[in-house]
Amino acid sequence: MKGKADVKISVRQFTILVILGVIGDSILILPTITATSAKQDAWLSMLLAMLLGMGAGWLFASIADRLRGESPVTAMQARLGAWAGGAAGLLLLFNFFMCVLTLLSEMSQFMTTQLMPETPVNAILIVFLAVVIVAYRYGLEAFARMSELLFPVFALLLVFLVVFLIPQVKIENLQPIGRTGFFSIWEGALPSFAAGFAEMVVLLMLVPHVAAKGKLRRPILTGFAVGGAMMLAVVLLCVTVLGPSLMETKYYPTFVLAQKITVGDFLERLEAIMAFLWIITVFNKVLLLYYGLTTGLSQLLKLREDRMLTIPLGMILLVCTVIGTPNITVYNEIIVNDYPWFDMTFGLALPALLLALLLVKRSRKMSGE
Amino acid sequence: MASFLAVLALAGGVFWLEAPGLIRRKRKRELAVFVVFLLAATALYGALALEVKLPNPFMIIKLVYGGGA
Numbered sequence: 023m024k025g026k027a028d029v030k031i032s033v034r035q036f037t038i039l040v041i042l043g044v045i046g047d048s049i050l051i052l053p054t055i056t057a058t059s060a061k062q063d064a065w066l067s068m069l070l071a072m073l074l075g076m077g078a079g080w081l082f083a084s085i086a087d088r089l090r091g092e093s094p095v096t097a098m099q100a101r102l103g104a105w106a107g108g109a110a111g112l113l114l115l116f117n118f119f120m121c122v123l124t125l126l127s128e129m130s131q132f133m134t135t136q137l138m139p140e141t142p143v144n145a146i147l148i149v150f151l152a153v154v155i156v157a158y159r160y161g162l163e164a165f166a167r168m169s170e171l172l173f174p175v176f177a178l179l180l181v182f183l184v185v186f187l188i189p190q191v192k193i194e195n196l197q198p199i200g201r202t203g204f205f206s207i208w209e210g211a212l213p214s215f216a217a218g219f220a221e222m223v224v225l226l227m228l229v230p231h232v233a234a235k236g237k238l239r240r241p242i243l244t245g246f247a248v249g250g251a252m253m254l255a256v257v258l259l260c261v262t263v264l265g266p267s268l269m270e271t272k273y274y275p276t277f278v279l280a281q282k283i284t285v286g287d288f289l290e291r292l293e294a295i296m297a298f299l300w301i302i303t304v305f306n307k308v309l310l311l312y313y314g315l316t317t318g319l320s321q322l323l324k325l326r327e328d329r330m331l332t333i334p335l336g337m338i339l340l341v342c343t344v345i346g347t348p349n350i351t352v353y354n355e356i357i358v359n360d361y362p363w364f365d366m367t368f369g370l371a372l373p374a375l376l377l378a379l380l381l382v383k384r385s386r387k388m389s390g391e
Numbered sequence: 392m393a394s395f396l397a398v399l400a401l402a403g404g405v406f407w408l409e410a411p412g413l414i415r416r417k418r419k420r421e422l423a424v425f426v427v428f429l430l431a432a433t434a435l436y437g438a439l440a441l442e443v444k445l446p447n448p449f450m451i452i453k454l455v456y457g458g459g460a
Binding site: 340 | 401408413420424425428432433439445446447449452
């Protein structure tokens, strides 16, 4: 078995993991959230979120380039000492944990309301988590390669969706532009920014394994820009094809979007494509967060292996997802009102502190040499 | 009750799968952490199977950011 430090992924694989992570669960839930407050200006919200996201990308890249092959968890412990550093690392892991819960909740809600209404949630979660655990146990290299393999499929399906919806675009749906006012647009942008970009703080866990000679600023910013542009395209299509009122009332507008496709009366109801797209991106993001959680935990506790943690953690995640989602209304209320602020604290304030720490204090290990 | 027994069987299976390797490689620390996590997971899952009412983890966020539940 290879040592953990030898696990390497290419810059290209890293970029793809970031792109798929940014799209993650956003592709299915964000159109509703942005349209609820910004109506026909949902796409402006997304644009604003993307601009803010590039700022977050810049922050993460600044940290990544200063970590020099260290994981954020070990870096904090090396600089703050075992206790304070450990507490900071634990906060980061808590963020990953809650993020996985939201993704699993959304995935199970989507499956039970749209695709498999008779199947119990537990069964769906068990199968999904089993795949995540197996993927983790194969290692980072294996799932980075898998994402590389899935990405062209994903991009092709997305292009397919866009091309076949273009005939149904109604530009009138965008008008009047900017009528809802800046505050509504801002209100829509905040959760989009939090769910799409601030949660990607998990990419720092991958940084020690990227085989890059130069800086990581470019791959991170490219990943954020491409992922953000894809999200913008999806939200724009939702507004122009469905219109803001349908976007707001349907829980999964992107899914309805795919149902709208008709090609010459023989290619109809292609929502399975949408489901496939979404499962690729959600699986990828869950895997990233689960990787961050498990690896981070083993680094925090200074363990030499982490495979034995995978199944117990999976069980804990399953139970917390089931009790965390008593019904869709309670869940959505928390997600829209309180969750973005949680994401901001742990996805922006905590990394900002880490960056300050990296700038001010050198690692004890390094200064001791 | 049947589902509770299934959870116990699952926990036993996981232990049987992971523990022998850890013991053979003399990973004491890893084994201890594994047992703690497995016990916690089994307790949670068992409580779910017995339909015990558990606190919602999202309520932590609501308490901190929403100004009280």
